[in-house]
Amino acid sequence: MPAPEAVRVAIQRDADIVAARQRGREMATAAGISGSDLTLIATAISEVARNILAYAREGEILLSVESRDGRCCLQVIAADEGPGIADVELAMRDGYSTGKSLGLGLPGARRLMDEFDIVSAAGAGTRITMRKWAR
Amino acid sequence: MTDGYNTPPAAQLTDAEVERRRRVFGLTAEDLARIAELRSAVVDHRAEHTAAFFDHLARVDEGGDLFRRPELLDEARRLKEEHMVSLVSGDYGRAYIEQRARLGALFGRARIDMRGFLSAFQMLIGSIVRRVAELHPTDTVAAMDRVVSIRKLLFLDISIIQDVMIAEREQMILNQQEAIRELSTPTLQLRDRLLILPIIGLLDSFRAKQLTENLLRSIRDRRAKVVVMDITGVATVDSKVANHLIQTVAAARLMGAQVIITGLAAEVAQSLVTLGVDLTDLNTVGDLQGGLEEAERLLGLETRRIGSA
Numbered sequence: 166m167p168a169p170e171a172v173r174v175a176i177q178r179d180a181d182i183v184a185a186r187q188r189g190r191e192m193a194t195a196a197g198i199s200g201s202d203l204t205l206i207a208t209a210i211s212e213v214a215r216n217i218l219a220y221a222r223e224g225e226i227l228l229s230v231e232s233r234d235g236r237c238c239l240q241v242i243a244a245d246e247g248p249g250i251a252d253v254e255l256a257m258r259d260g261y262s263t264g265k266s267l268g269l270g271l272p273g274a275r276r277l278m279d280e281f282d283i284v285s286a287a288g289a290g291t292r293i294t295m296r297k298w299a300r
Numbered sequence: 301m302t303d304g305y306n307t308p309p310a311a312q313l314t315d316a317e318v319e320r321r322r323r324v325f326g327l328t329a330e331d332l333a334r335i336a337e338l339r340s341a342v343v344d345h346r347a348e349h350t351a352a353f354f355d356h357l358a359r360v361d362e363g364g365d366l367f368r369r370p371e372l373l374d375e376a377r378r379l380k381e382e383h384m385v386s387l388v389s390g391d392y393g394r395a396y397i398e399q400r401a402r403l404g405a406l407f408g409r410a411r412i413d414m415r416g417f418l419s420a421f422q423m424l425i426g427s428i429v430r431r432v433a434e435l436h437p438t439d440t441v442a443a444m445d446r447v448v449s450i451r452k453l454l455f456l457d458i459s460i461i462q463d464v465m466i467a468e469r470e471q472m473i474l475n476q477q478e479a480i481r482e483l484s485t486p487t488l489q490l491r492d493r494l495l496i497l498p499i500i501g502l503l504d505s506f507r508a509k510q511l512t513e514n515l516l517r518s519i520r521d522r523r524a525k526v527v528v529m530d531i532t533g534v535a536t537v538d539s540k541v542a543n544h545l546i547q548t549v550a551a552a553r554l555m556g557a558q559v560i561i562t563g564l565a566a567e568v569a570q571s572l573v574t575l576g577v578d579l580t581d582l583n584t585v586g587d588l589q590g591g592l593e594e595a596e597r598l599l600g601l602e603t604r605r606i607g608s609a
Contacts, residue, residue: 179504180477186536204536204567205574211538212575259576269539273575 171229182214197299209277212270213243221247246290331449341431346384352427362416404464487518493525500533508544532563562591
């Protein structure tokens, strides 16, 4: 069964995180990614999806296979219209959390993926774009 | 579970949403005026239209449990006749939507699926259209205009029934998920003071919480000293679940039990290290067998083969 080009997973409850992770594994496989990278990607998706639930209550994860210069990657966009992050630099620091978490979600996700970009401002929602390239 | 059938979600629409739905289906004042003219064609023959619907369901065997449960069938017929009366009443507000949703919920309860419903509904439409045509035996255009108007309303009905059926299905899936979670974290006593906790599948935060509660209760009830938690079957552990495991281990330690974690997959270990989760507080052993050996050592036990082998 050929995988679709792009998949959108609405994040509204815990079970949606699981769904996003599974779709992420499928799409990553379609992008030619294999082995332990699949688990790293699933974990990164899990982190950003949890942040959506914890801080914005709802949002979405968009998964797509992209290519550049003949190489493929899985692109993950996590978008919400929640309260946003006032200080993005601080939020990207290990161990910083306004909630009760370990504060590893965002910096951890950045380390798990090859590319990581976050756009957010207080009151303006958050949009995280991450990529993992096939080796 | 609470009885969701009495308050189907589609019946909880606000007035604005009801209005929006009417606009989406393009119901104009002109349509309403034309529909009002169809009173005799619809209401006087409502038994016939209702029969067209249910006879078809019975004929093609798509009635689910409906024909095995007389009380449901009677109620469904009554609601359908009521539908025929409301259809030309001119009032398509919340009460109307609520009526439709109630019938939709009943169909859901009778396990009639969308295919069965649609096939019967188009028979009902056919029955109505024939009577509408009789009102204008020589003026095809007038007859068609009226059919077009009432068809808008009938398709709006379908949209409500569909929403209700989907909502019922989603509720069913949620209930099943809950049921699976309930049976998913058994604590097994291997021998005196030693518990095994095999974790298979997905560790979401709800399950992680349940797991902690079950484990702590078992430690107390069975006076456990060592717990071997095997996570061979867990494919993904993110920072939240890892944090939960760490806290569970700490709580178990407060209760006097040591936790050994086994079966951490290589990819999971790599993810956790990359995430930056501090796992130094966890006592991990490669596989379940190694974990049990370590547990016995902690308990001061020794396993020996008897005699020569």
